[in-house]
Amino acid sequence: MPMQNKEIQNALKRIESAEKILILISSPDGDSIGTSIVLKHLLESKQKYVSLYSNKPINNSLKRLPLIEEIEITNVVKLDFYNYDLLITIDTANLEQLYNYNIYKNFKFPDNLDILYIDHHFSNTNFGKYKLYEQVSSTAEVLFKYLIENKYDLSLDEAELLYYAIAYDTGFFRWQLNPYTFHAASELLKKELDYDKLSNIYFENIDDKFANILDILVKRTKFHKKLKYTSLYIDEKLIKKMNIDRENLKNYLDTYRANFLMNLTNYDISVIIREAKGFNIISFRGKSYTNKINLTEINKYSDFKGGGHKNACSFSSEKNYKEILQEINTALKDLKSKV
Ligand SMILES: [Mn+2]
Known part of the structure; x- marks a missing residue:
């Protein structure tokens, strides 16, 4: 279901007004990595203070992606949330996925921290006051539609990250497709990115063991x-x-x-x-x-x-x-x- 215009405007305004933003991803996969790093850069270009963390480690094949060092691995429950005025979650269906729920069952994010989620999961529990949400190919597609297209000039590395994010979540353009998915991919390809390298990162991920x-x-x-x-x-x-x-x-x-x-x-x-x-x-x-x-x-x-x-x-x-x-x-x- 497409978002209502008012919801989109509210989310975009909240992002504009934020000064110190915490971005969290639940599990580092091609989609969450690409989307979160590009979002971090975009917000930094607007002179905002941004931190980007994952509670879970990044596997070796994904470490070959550009700018991957922008994601810090940390124990999310130990973060100092009072340093931030907005939490943006990426590619996350519910808040429990953001930290080690099985150890910290009683953990809660502070009530006074605004939460905005950017997501595409069918099972999203609508946990944020603000959202950019559509059930499309990937969170990268949502980001591209509302915050990138005609708004932000992507570097080559950033374009590669978003292309990889969409490719990753669609099994390299096999499922969860809609016409806009290809539009976004096509716009990204105009940056003359190295799609062979990206496809190699996706498919070449095992060894002779x-x-x-x-x-x-x-x-x-x-x-x-x-x-x-x-x-x-x-x-x-x-x-x-x-x-x-x-x-x-x-x-x-x-x-x-x-x-x-x-x-x-x-x-x-x-x-x-x-x-x-x-x-x-x-x-x-x-x-x-x-x-x-x-x-x-x-x-x-x-x-x-x-x-x-x-x-x-x-x-x-x-x-x-x-x-x-x-x-x-x-x-x-x-x-x-x-x-
Ligand atoms: Mn995803």
């Missing part, structure tokens, strides 16, 4: 034929056995998904359940052509915390693997019976 790891992941995949989904459970023991650092595990899993699960006929959903410290991370992907249910609705059947998009979302739960799988079965059975 992967042959062995892929073998393990494929063999451990469970096929739930009736409900047409696959599941994979990764516990601490398996992570040790695969001998991968946690930071790069995500890359391996993305590649396993992109090159095995997404090519599998007769299965339209995949779930990866990963053991973390005292809880499990449950991550869903659906094929946009064949999956007809909204995967973010799965948490209605359980205590899963989190969200995302119709075909890509993740949750956390303190339940064990078997209980989680049972709840997924119940949820998918019901959701699939309704479409």
Whole structure:
């Protein structure tokens, strides 16, 4: 749904009036990284004091992006919020994603700190007083539409970051597309950016260890034929056995998904359940052509915390693997019976 003109004007005015701005991203991916760094530069060009933090580390392949050093990794709950008069969250569906919720369950952002969110997540909980929000390809597309196009002259590095952000969230222009997505990409390409380099950063993200790891992941995949989904459970023991650092595990899993699960006929959903410290991370992907249910609705059947998009979302739960799988079965059975 497009935003109302008044909401847009309110958000833009609030950004104009802010002096000290804190930008937070929930998990550093291509979209949140590109959008947040470009926003930081844009605000600095207006003589504002800006800090940009992520609570989570940046994985190695994304460290190849330009200007990546602009994002500082910190424990968000320890920040001195009274230094700022506006918090802008980027690519974040709810406030709990911005800090380590599983450790700091009682943490709250100060009530007197205005929050403005720039986002595109279906599951956004509308947590800010101000917003720039549309359910489009990426947060970068929202930023481009309201704050960049005809308003801010991008440097080459900035254009590359935004192009990468849109490409990243659309699987290099395969899903979540609308005509404006290509308009924005086309405007960015006019900067003669190095799209081969950016595509290489996206696709070349595994090393020769992967042959062995892929073998393990494929063999451990469970096929739930009736409900047409696959599941994979990764516990601490398996992570040790695969001998991968946690930071790069995500890359391996993305590649396993992109090159095995997404090519599998007769299965339209995949779930990866990963053991973390005292809880499990449950991550869903659906094929946009064949999956007809909204995967973010799965948490209605359980205590899963989190969200995302119709075909890509993740949750956390303190339940064990078997209980989680049972709840997924119940949820998918019901959701699939309704479409
Ligand atoms: Mn995004």
